[in-house]
Amino acid sequence: MTLLMPKDQTDQASPNKTKTMRELGPVDISGIRDAILNLPLELWESEDTSKPNKFKELGRTSHIVFKFVKDYDNHSDAKFYDLWEEWKEKLQPVLEEATRPYGYAQGNFSRIMLAKLPAHSKIKPHIDPYDSSNFTHKIHIPIRTHADVEFMVGTKRYHFPEGYAFEVNNKAIHAAFNNSDIDRIHLIIEYFEEV
Secondary structure (H helix, E strand, O other), X not given: OOOOOOOOOOOOOOOOOOOOEEEEEEOOOOOOHHHHHOOOHXXXXXXXXXXXXXXXXXXXXXXXXXXXXXXXXXXXXXXXXXXXXXXXXXXXXXXXXXXXXXXXXXXXXXXXXXXXXXXXXXXXXXXXXXXXXXXXXXXXXXXXXXXXXXXXXXXXXEOOOOOEEEEEOOOOOEEEEEOOOOOEEEEEEEEEEOO
């Protein structure tokens, strides 16, 4: 991933994509929080080694990927990873609740993953440069966070509390800063309407 400046941040394929950040509302994470927090370090390490999204801007962020695009320029062609079968019943209610505000009759996910930003680390300011990002809503659902964790979109900084869903414009410059003593964990999804 390279740091690219968009020609026009308002020129996006999805007219419903937020221009900066949008709070989608509360999401019940009680059915998944403990299971995610108890994932063994060995699983994080093995899944992170084989993840498709290895970009230098992500720094020390670890990922467990459940679904991901096959081609970065095609949001509608994605594949499920092996762990999805084990996790789908737990994650499906959270995904449905987080995306309900869009009201899409035929919504789908191009990416579903967990992201762990270690204590005292950051994700560098960047823009997701691929065409698939033009069509999707990038949604963060904090599973574990701290008051000293911030998310930046454009020039504004936000704190995303646990149990809420937030759409961020990944075609704008964005970054994350974990200035706390704990690892921040988000469930991250990219959602779109099939037409």
